[in-house]
Amino acid sequence: MNVFGKAKGGGRRSAKRVPAPVLAVLSTIEEDHRAALVNISSSGARLSAPSLPREGEQVIFKADRVTAFGRIVWSDGAQCGVAFDGPIIADELERLRGQVGMWSCSGMSADEQAAASDWQLGISR
Secondary structure (H helix, E strand, O other): OOOOOOOOOOOOOOOOOOOOOOOEEOOOOOOOEEEEEEEEEEEEEEEEOOOOOOOOOEEEEEEOEEEEEEEEEEEEEEEEEEEOOOOHHHHHHHHHHHHHHHHOOOOOOOHHHHHHHHHHOOOOO
């Protein structure tokens, strides 16, 4: 009987794991928008997706275990900025920054990161 996580050869994986983008959800009154988290601070975040809320819309931001209320302060095609109504707790912020940092430091160019993000989101350019 196989044990989860164990494989022949001492449990070694046959494929290397690479960091994946941090996915977030921006919820408005009308719909949910799934997006890749580009960067985050205690007061706001930058996100990327093919469909995002409009500038001025109130949103609920959710990523990992973080939930924050905010407003879209700018929108430019496939990216937008969210200003949070209140600051994110420092521990939660550092955890998310670490996840975003792993993705951005993975040795991929910005174009490769964008393409991988699109693939993760199920879209293509």
